[in-house]
Amino acid sequence: MTPRSVTFVVGGLLAVALLQVNLGGQGGGQTAGPAPGESLSQSYRGSQSNNVEYQKVAPFKVFDNLYYVGPGSVAVWLIPTTDGLILIDSTQEPLVDHVIDGIRKVGFDPKNIKYILLTHGHLDHFGGAGKIQALSGARVATLEEDWKLIEATYQNPGRGNRDPGVPLKRDMVIREGQTLTLGKTSLKVYKLPGHTPGSPSFEFTVYDSGKPYKAFLFGGPGQRNGVEGGTEFLNSIRRLKREFADVEVPIHVHSYLNTYPYPSGGAILEPAMKLKQRKPGEPHPFVDNAFWRQWLDIAEAGTIKYIDDAKAKAKSAQ
Secondary structure: OOOOOOOOOOOOHHHHHHHHHHOOOOOOOOOOOOOOOOOHHHHHHOOOOOOHHHHOOOOEEEEOOEEEOOOOOOOOEEEEEOOEEEEEOOOOOOOHHHHHHHHHHOOOOHHHEEEEEOOOOOHHHHOOHHHHHHHHOOEEEEEHHHHHHHHHHHHOOOHHHOOOOOOOOOOEEEOOOOEEEEOOEEEEEEEOOOOOOOOEEEEEEEEEOOEEEEEEEOOOOOOOOHHHHHHHHHHHHHHHHHHOOOOOEEEOOOOOOOOOOOOOOOOOHHHHHHHHHOOOOOOOOOOOHHHHHHHHHHHHHHHHHHHHHHHHHHHHOO
16 A cells, blocks of 8 residues: 555545545556445445456555455455464455455465455355465365355356356365464354355454454355345344444454445445554554444344345235
């Protein structure tokens, strides 16, 4: 990223233009931006979803031990440890090389990746894992349910004939309650279904100049599959509200969600802009328990409505 500072004016065209220079596409002369009414994060999954150069968000450091190396449409997180690197998700083609280059740009060798953890079995999250595994020799891990989804994707490519990337074979199966440790870093695994039948999530500690914070990455941030999937997702949200209301740093798999949009319009790129402007002694913009609790409330209310609508639709079809 360029070192220039930027002034953030919410909704202002100047802020959008400057953010594109610092966080957005790197293909020189990039002038694309959000469509009228879109937030910046929304544009990556909306009007600019097919603009490959626009998607190439410059990688950036978030905490001492957490980096963002993904494109704009889907998150890819890098966790450096004393014994190698952990990658969470991998994006899909044609943006996998962008992730690999991003890892190098923040000062790490992709060949040192030891684990690739997949948050669920959708192509935009696992499509690059085969290429990155071939480069690094990393173990690829997800829940049993998500391995089944990955295998089904190769059997039936699905909509749009999307490039499935380098074929990925079943590797490491993780389970609820398991702890993965690499060096001095540990991540605890939770199964929180609804987005997929599995959707592993990870609890770990991040550090800001040595100060620890409780971080949690929720692997499946929106329901699918009618009443059954909606009910699973509602149970997962309510479990999060019971057991993880104290999360200090929510880590997200997308900066923008179409199902239950984040309160500020985006959960990664918007706080990243504030982080770039942060002065010594100021709060870290990614440490935001209130944001987390507010989004859980939004997701719970939205899921209740989703289930009610699905039940009404099923009843009317009888």
